[in-house]
Amino acid sequence: MRIVVIGATGHVGGYLIPRLVGAGHEVVAISRGLREPYREDPAWTEVERLVVDRDAEDAAGTFGPRIAALRPDAVIDMVCFTPESAAKLLASLRGTGAFLAMCGTIWTHGTATAVPVLEHEDRRPWGEYGIGKAAIEDLVLEEADRPDGLRATVLHPGHISGPGWPVINAAGNLEPAVWRRLAAGESLTLPNSGLETLHHVHADDVAQAFQLAVERQEDAAGRAFHVVAERALTLRGYAEAAAGWWGREAVLAFAPFDRFAATTSEEQAAITLDHISRSPSASIAAARERLGYAPRYTALEAAREAVAWLAVHGDDGIPALTA
16 A cells, blocks of 8 residues: 555654555655654665645645645554644545544543443543544544545554653653652652553554554444553552562652642643543453454553663663663
8 A cells, every 4th residue: 555654753653664664565754854763764765755844734725635645545644633634634535545544542531430441431531632632533533434434543542652752650740750769769659549540552552553454444444443552550550560670679658649749840740640630541452353453562561661761861860770
């Protein structure tokens, strides 16, 4: 197939592009600039790369027509954040025969009634990001349900993790000191009882799911799928396992959220609150059964790989892992 990937040099694209090229597809990589992808791979030499300012071209009404003019068999859109942008792309691809795989987020769910939550359950998105992605999903699936509509699917990743960028830590935020305390065997305060959950996914597993979706279009079309590790992590269990990466036993304290917030910055406390208020835990049963999705990484393995990279390449004083 001829596949256009929008947002090709991001976290997932570094894994997705080599996967698609390796499977024999012709790939056109769209990005805002010519920055190098997160992962070097010889596959990039076989890819047509185009620099496109989506915001500017959406405003001018030229982005969707530009993508359609590339005559794709499939389009993978990793960086659509507003329903207005999604609507323009859908209108341009309608009638072309192309298949669209759109990137969503598990944050389209609010607080869950039961876990792991299924794709159609508890759709109470929070925040501008989650609300926008939920509206995009509605547009895409409504389009796919029309008799003359575009064949399309939406994939909902969790906390995308891997080497090359910070990872949501055991306190539910991005504070590097969390890793340093665990590595040193120092006390770490977690909010409440530490039983709230996080649901990571390795970037390569997200790439796997998008490859499966475009290669199994009849199974994917008209549906949304969660794309996460098989099981979510509790904050407490995450911290205890992570301490072992440095041969330590976790020394944990627990405090109501307002007291926990006093142990970190206002920004990091807000990130924690966003995560623990949702405590995501999403089912992958639909993706497994219909697409054959089989994540290679557990949530802990995805986080460990990210932290190992930060320890070697970062400047936050995270020591090298010893176990």
